[in-house]
Amino acid sequence: MFVKQTLLAATVALAVPAALHAQTQTLDNISRVYRTAIEPVYAGNEVKGYVTYTKGDKADKKNDNFLLDFYDQDLNKVSNITLQKPAGKYFLLRNAFNGSAFAMYYYNSKEKTLELETYDTSLKKLGFKAIGDLNRGDMMATQQSFMTQGNDGEGGGGLMGGMTLFPVPNFGFVRNSYEGMMKGYNLQMYDDKLTPRWRLSSDPKSKFYETVSLTQAVDKYILATVLRRDGMMSKKINAFMVAIESATGKKVFDVPVETTNTEQLSLSSFTFDPVKREFVAVGEFYKLNDKPFVNKSQGFFIKRFSEAGKPVAVKNYGWHNEVAALMPAEARPSQEDGFVNYTQSIVRGSNGKTYIVAEQYKVVGDGLGIALTALGGGASVSKGKIANMLVFALDPDYKLTDIKFYPKDPSVAYVPPGAGLMGTGLLGMYFRQSGQFDYQFTQKNDANSQFNVVYINYDKEKGEATKKVIGNVAFGDNGQFKVDKIDGTSNATASFLYPAKPGYVMLVDYLKKEKKMGMKLVKLNI
Template sequence: MKFTKRAALAALFALSASAASAQTKTLDGIQNMHRTAVSPIYAGNEVKGYLMFGRGDKADRKNDNYLLDFYDQDLGKVSNVTIQKPSGRYSLISNTFNGSAFAFYFLNSKEDKLEMETYDTGLKKIGTKVIDDISKADKMMISTQMRGQETNGGMMGNGMTLFPVPGLGFVRNSYTGMAKGYAMVMYDNNLNAKWRVASDEKSKFYETLGLTEAVDKYVLGIKMQRDGLMSRKFTSTMVAIDATTGKKVFDMPVETSKTEQLSLSSFTFDPATREFVAVGEYYKLDDKPFVNKSQGFYIKRFTEAGKLIGGKNFGWQREVMAIMPNEAKPSLEDNYVNYAHSIVKGSNGKLYIVAEQFKIVGDGLGIALTALGGRGASVSKGKVGNMFVFEVDPQANLTAVKFYAKDPSNASLPEGSGFMSAGILGHIMKAQGDFDYQFMQKNDANSQFNVVYINFDKEKGEATKKVVGNIAFGDNGKYAVDKIDLTSGSTYSYVYPAKPGYVMIADYYKKKSQLGMKLVKLNI
């Protein structure tokens, strides 16, 4: 699915030489800063600018000003627009860009409504939609999402969002009942409803559907299902929806045999071969995820009709261990499993799987609270480990395992997590923003990839440093690593995709009410 207004974007970013030379930007009077305040703008795979959303000075006694500032890929300011809304009512839930339109999703807390607005690439408003039938489950999810923004500067993951579908519009997700089911509504750029996909209201199952990718003519997602509110056994299915019609053309489990027990980490579509690709880990049939170790990881390929056309297991002890670097082996023996963040196919035909280790360990505080009769406390927590890149050639041979060590970081988990499967827990941690993986950048030719992650460097006797790591690889067969120290004394620091060869770093200083943005060149 290609963007349809690349010419419009190109015209928008035609700036003077002085503006185009900007590489840093300092903004004063910023009262608060969340990760979602800045949105990269893409043309194809490459970043061509940024949109910043923030609250400005009050317009008058009854109205607040909200500001939209448009920057080019060199942080030169292009244009801006001011939105006025009644004071004390509105909070931004999410904002996104689909290649031809921007969408903003607000909570009107006073009137108990959700409101959406869309703007074209010239920042002219083109659509408005008000939703006044918010379910109790949606309200609960929004409340959790807002708390996440206040505590960690911006919750990453599915949550309550507008999912961008390039060239077509946006999908709004919601929850039905007490989160028993889900509903997805597709809107065009003018916010006219086009189709709806929802759980069967008569189903005995509890279901959620998290959208993961819009590629070619499909919107992809992973559906989680359990047979009761208190059930701790989840199953997952791969879902593909026709982006134009809303027809669910693919909804099936990744297991294709009763002798398989699999976790599903990632699901994508390869337009070149017209195949769906699934990646996860496999277990013995009588094993329990996180109690027993996985046996290895798998790759499965399916036709557009859902027929299995290829699958291969890569065992830890045989295929993987044979080519794995020695420094990676201890973590493999320490009950870590892998969450596949990205599956990409290079122009050379190779498949690259970017994964991050995690495991579940006892949470001392949660155990203590439970022992004292506390409710809602989890006795488990997540621990995030190292990065891997698995390289698979066109003949489905594992040709390289690249290992990138980083210091472990912790993740809080909901009650009962210790009884959930590996695939489910990985998705929970992903939705909460607990992984250190940030994003993957790639060029339009699919010949060069950059994986960006965060490492909280804990050197003995020194203060913890926040370091940005970048793993570069591609058709030339070479792997390179670059590290950037993010330690700046800022209240929050965020890293965003940028033009080829760069990342953009935003440092927010709460005491000074100041935001600094800068482009940092990668040494690759």
């Protein structure tokens, strides 16, 4: 008799024997792995397991084997199934988990369709849906998703977004699509069995070109950033903050980041504070005649809005006054060298303090790219440089009280041809979407009293091979900031880092020649 196990039941059942096993797993006969093929499974804020989707050996001349495996938080295998797909015709765009169901999102190149499949936590199939009649905009976005995934990104596409599947706890999954030549967007919510729940689309009468990026599901809302332009090639881009009711698809908040004529702002992050019942925006401010994303900003801001969309408060933090007063001396050279800060995450502690995690980057001219362009080549004339980590600490009244600076060796980020003209702010969004920042993730415990910011530093010592160092910044209610560094250097074809159970991270190494994928839990020394 088959007994269905829920995720938590499976985790509890394996909790005792798990302590007796090494916290590693090795998968053989794996022919391909992308970062997006491994999805952490959460209960609350904490990781309770993983689902992996990998390509195995061929089933026969006409079919490929794909392996769907579910592991608990200690990397014990809970369940697994093998799926067969026509050889060379299926490409995974996204693998998502919403707390109750797993979803696989494919492109079927044979039928030229998008396909969705969902499974429960015992890996029993729940639903299937094929989407055909893709327009040119959808096909362009699908190609962007392929390109990003090949760069080990998040599968989210390029500068204007790709084809994504967004998990919403307790409700289902949201799929995006485009109108015509990406002039507008459509959002379709499905439940766990892929039955449509609601649909939200751009206003067909709008004069703007609009793209949407879903960023967070929190409380009863799905949060998004919408970019609006007067035309497809327009360089004037206006950022809007949008909140959608998860249950109904009703848009309840659609506010521009610039709410007065005396503001010149960019938007880095938009979130919701369920304790204060406020929407919170973070970005950078500029001189009125300067161009956001192009000229150097004057500092960063925090804007707060009520659930009804009314402004509650706005506070600016100037680089040369509030920030400079607390900026560590070792951080000042990078600020003076033209690096800007990209907000990677915002967390609020149980003590009411707010922490903003940022990473420095800038865009510079690429000598080789300039030379090739002069010779008629299509290379980019710009490249990105990714640098140091910072944590800004604010008290419950949003007063800046501390800045922590964590230096790391610069790494290079790819800038697509022509994108250098978009300015550094939008390129920061592109680097995030394409997985080129060194920041990996922020872990937090269920009490919101302890946080871990995990990043990678490619340590380049003169005369030595580059080392891959896993950095971890731990902070929280105890008021202490501690740093841990772990050597993650390997000879793997590809390596990926994921959140794990409290006190750990999970490191995945893929060896293409040996066709092996290894997963291991690495203990943080803090």
